[in-house]
Amino acid sequence: MNIVVCVKYVPDAQSDRTFNDSDKTTDRESVDGLLSELDEYAVEEALKLVEAGEGEVTVVTVGPDQAADAVKKALQMGADKAVHISDEAIHGSDAPATSLVLAEAIKKIGSPDLVLCGLASTDGTMSVVPAMLAERLGLPQVTQASELSVEGDAVKIRRDGDVASETIEASLPCLVSVTDQINEPRYPSFKGIMAAKKKPVETWTLADLGVDAGQVGLDNSWTKVLEFTKRPPREQGEIVKDEGDGGSKLAEFLASRKFI
Amino acid sequence: MRLTDDHRDFRASVRNFVDTEVNPHVDEWEREGIFPAHELFPKAAEVGLLGIEYDPEYGGEGADHSFQMIAAEELGRCDAAGVSMAIGVQSMMATPSLARLGTHEQKQQFLAPAIAGTSVAAIGVTEPDTGSDVSRLRTRARRDGDDWVIKGRKLYITNGKQADWVCLLARTSDEGGYKGMSQIIVPTDTPGFSVARTLDKMGNRCSDTAELVLDEVRVPVANTIGEAGRGFQQQMHQFVIERMFAAYSAVGACDKALARTRQFVQEREVFGTPLATKQHVAFRLAELQSEVDLLRSHNLVVCETQLAGEDITRLASVAKLKAGRLIREVADACLQFHGGMGYIEETWTARFMRDVRLSSIGGGADEVMLQVLARLDGLPA
Numbered sequence: 001m002n003i004v005v006c007v008k009y010v011p012d013a014q015s016d017r018t019f020n021d022s023d024k025t026t027d028r029e030s031v032d033g034l035l036s037e038l039d040e041y042a043v044e045e046a047l048k049l050v051e052a053g054e055g056e057v058t059v060v061t062v063g064p065d066q067a068a069d070a071v072k073k074a075l076q077m078g079a080d081k082a083v084h085i086s087d088e089a090i091h092g093s094d095a096p097a098t099s100l101v102l103a104e105a106i107k108k109i110g111s112p113d114l115v116l117c118g119l120a121s122t123d124g125t126m127s128v129v130p131a132m133l134a135e136r137l138g139l140p141q142v143t144q145a146s147e148l149s150v151e152g153d154a155v156k157i158r159r160d161g162d163v164a165s166e167t168i169e170a171s172l173p174c175l176v177s178v179t180d181q182i183n184e185p186r187y188p189s190f191k192g193i194m195a196a197k198k199k200p201v202e203t204w205t206l207a208d209l210g211v212d213a214g215q216v217g218l219d220n221s222w223t224k225v226l227e228f229t230k231r232p233p234r235e236q237g238e239i240v241k242d243e244g245d246g247g248s249k250l251a252e253f254l255a256s257r258k259f260i
Numbered sequence: 261m262r263l264t265d266d267h268r269d270f271r272a273s274v275r276n277f278v279d280t281e282v283n284p285h286v287d288e289w290e291r292e293g294i295f296p297a298h299e300l301f302p303k304a305a306e307v308g309l310l311g312i313e314y315d316p317e318y319g320g321e322g323a324d325h326s327f328q329m330i331a332a333e334e335l336g337r338c339d340a341a342g343v344s345m346a347i348g349v350q351s352m353m354a355t356p357s358l359a360r361l362g363t364h365e366q367k368q369q370f371l372a373p374a375i376a377g378t379s380v381a382a383i384g385v386t387e388p389d390t391g392s393d394v395s396r397l398r399t400r401a402r403r404d405g406d407d408w409v410i411k412g413r414k415l416y417i418t419n420g421k422q423a424d425w426v427c428l429l430a431r432t433s434d435e436g437g438y439k440g441m442s443q444i445i446v447p448t449d450t451p452g453f454s455v456a457r458t459l460d461k462m463g464n465r466c467s468d469t470a471e472l473v474l475d476e477v478r479v480p481v482a483n484t485i486g487e488a489g490r491g492f493q494q495q496m497h498q499f500v501i502e503r504m505f506a507a508y509s510a511v512g513a514c515d516k517a518l519a520r521t522r523q524f525v526q527e528r529e530v531f532g533t534p535l536a537t538k539q540h541v542a543f544r545l546a547e548l549q550s551e552v553d554l555l556r557s558h559n560l561v562v563c564e565t566q567l568a569g570e571d572i573t574r575l576a577s578v579a580k581l582k583a584g585r586l587i588r589e590v591a592d593a594c595l596q597f598h599g600g601m602g603y604i605e606e607t608w609t610a611r612f613m614r615d616v617r618l619s620s621i622g623g624g625a626d627e628v629m630l631q632v633l634a635r636l637d638g639l640p641a
Contacts, residue, residue: 189308
């Protein structure tokens, strides 16, 4: 089974993330980036499926030069090869434009049996690229898989909702997005880190994909960030001095916030 | 020596392991007085932590010593030193002789499962009357046909309760002193082997440190590591590797403790300003960090010298001595600057203070390091 996993290079959530003042895109320069943690689950699931049978795992990412780090991590975990689409013209692309580039890249890679995505990126957190990608590739899509198995030419997933869990089947080829409940991603071992250095990474531009620069980028995106404001600092908590009535005051506070 | 992207990536992997598989669980393990070695070690093995320098034929990573240094530094960031010590015992204290001198059969039987984390190893040297002075060792292995029959006691044995096998140092002749000792692999399910008690310790509380009793324990002579009669010399070599682990992991532990304390003193206000604005506090933390930086630099020299295959006895002993003393100073300063809160168990400083006290005792006490160094300097210590 050949699997393509879409991964994203995102600013480290532990850092002080912000936007560029000039064009209001995500600032990817001043903070360290890494493979989106939510995508690690998709990589792990792909590795498990291939290890249980046969085939190969290809990771694909769209992003600036530094995004090579994201595919490197996936290769260190055990993916077989990677494709990195990097082109100045892609800068500032929104979800529809990103899904267009990914779709053309996946077509060029070949016809995978399965396309796996994470639940969402940890920077944009839009969670819409998998659906757009499935539409562009003409594939059935099943989302939010917390369990996944392949039986014959079908994929079966469990999707946990607030009131019920659904078991859903889709015929292959298809696209599945997975949650952070589906597995425990492995850590790259020393052997994995060394092996990754010998694995093929192809770097493609828009021209390689036949995508016109006029279809992507900040100016051609359907959505725009108009303004951003920093979240206000957390306010000082209310300190209640206990003068014999501390318990009552605490109860009043909780009641005022409708906790009790 | 310059560290590469490979070192950086491996460091990230080990840190992720420590932050995910160890630190969220240590409070519980500390309360219980034991950590689940048979659950944790296979996970450590997945990262490659248990066989970094060992032969890939037995599941090792085949990496050079610099990656062992990175791993040990990161293990120093465990929030309970009992866990890092246990992993250190498995990877750098109980197995180096086996990996260096063991037969193919021994490595298949004992080293491969230790690297895979499916078996837990311990190192059995110290005895009730024999700590730093190994020449007084009394545990005796008497030869009977193709077997050793072993009688004796071993004390303060890390991983003692959970171990599947012990790399045991025992007398195999009556020559006395440093002569006539051998390293023998003793599976803990051998009749006559028992754990007398696990020890209630001041620190490293999640480590199952135990007293072992060997009462006519019969193991094949084929379990002898290297050369019979050369056990002391072989063990000395293993001890030097242990010193490196202590020095490397101290850097990781000190870095983390000082970073946490720097953050705390910037947030904590005293007399209307952050504690960090007091020059004494800022200077003390800067001074300690500079000493940690110096130890890190020295460790790089230890590592380079080890990579070059040269004698590291002096360098490793200096590193161990300095690491033990420095980490105790760091723990004391971090606790002091946390004030009353630092003395409370729920603040990390309290456990850290208790755990690091062992650094100047275990793996060769400060005084043993000083004796080694004094003798190397030609003094009759």
